[in-house]
Ligand SMILES: Cc1ncc(C[n+]2csc(CCOP(=O)(O)OP(=O)(O)O)c2C)c(N)n1
């Protein structure tokens with residue numbers, strides 16, 4: 039059977055020209071010159087944060103960093119479609135989303151420095167902390183969305199995940215539940231073409247967005263390097279969720295231009311030519327070309343944007359380096375909400391070890407194996 043081709047929604051071509059797509063352009067009709075410039079600035083700042091955090095890891099100030107380089111439009115375009123009372127469930131790569139939600143630059147690296155199990159206060163920005171368990175946030179988002187609906191809250195919940203996550207059982211369960219129960223959740227897949235060293239072709243035999251229909255929800259594929267197109271389709275999905283229309287699925291086609299994390303070397307598994315090809319579709323360059331074509335770029339403003347980005351990066355750097363190490367005994371805090379005898383025993387033993395009590399370190403509570 040011949041398959042109907044899937045065309046990603048696009049509003050800006052890689053050379054900066056607008057695409058004539060009245061249906062989707064109408065969703066961003068209110069986005070004038072100032073708003074396009076603001077989206078551009080968000081993306082420049084996001085990239086600057088990412089470059090700084092990567093440098094901090096290379097300098098030994100962070101244990102790990104998962105770069106978002108290349109995914110700025112997918113993250114900024116979708117995050118700017120949200121209201122403050124909407125709720126975001128993310129993976130580990132959404133620093134640009136966090137920045138747009140209002141997370142302070144000084145909070146972005148805390149977990150990655152290894153000084154706490156969290157980065158920010160989720161309740162303050164309606165966004166969860168970085169989550170390493172691939173695909174699990176689909177379930178969390180669906181549960182939250184469904185509960186919000188039962189409470190009568192007219193909000194949308196959005197789950198960010200990658201192409202690799204679509205192969206996880208957790209996500210299949212979330213999609214099935216959300217569709218059957220009409221949970222007001224937006225599934226936002228950043229298809230960055232890779233899941234560490236596994237290419238997307240081994241995750242799905244069909245465009246990922248099309249799988250949404252099998253679950254019973256609309257799926258749209260969007261050019262994830264086109265900030266206006268991402269804004270448009272996310273606004274549509276979020277409005278549908280808020281108005282009781284149920285879940286939607288967005289597949290944003292983008293590219294992870296850097297390594298999976300700072301612990302990865304992508305030259306071992308992917309061709310340089312592929313990365314070069316995607317560089318030509320750089321999401322920031324694209325908006326810059328649009329602004330240039332439409333006479334909205336001036337040097338003074340560009341200098342201001344760069345200075346703002348440098349200032350944010352400085353805040354990230356200073357805060358990271360100044361983060362105090364936690365006291366060793368804090369390791370045992372927040373493991374359980376209520377007292378736990380085995381943990382209490384371990385706490386006692388570790389305290390003895392730290393104070394140098396001989397023999398204390400080798401004593402093992404009953405039932406604990408090395
Ligand atoms: C449940 C689970 N399985 C495996 C891993 C190891 N792991 C970490 S990231 C990753 C790849 C995820 O790829 P994708 O969903 O495409 O997201 P991306 O990293 O590309 O943003 C894997 C397999 C994990 N963290 N959690």
Ligand SMILES: [Mg+2]
Pocket residue numbers: 200201202228229230231232233234
């Ligand atoms: Mg991926």
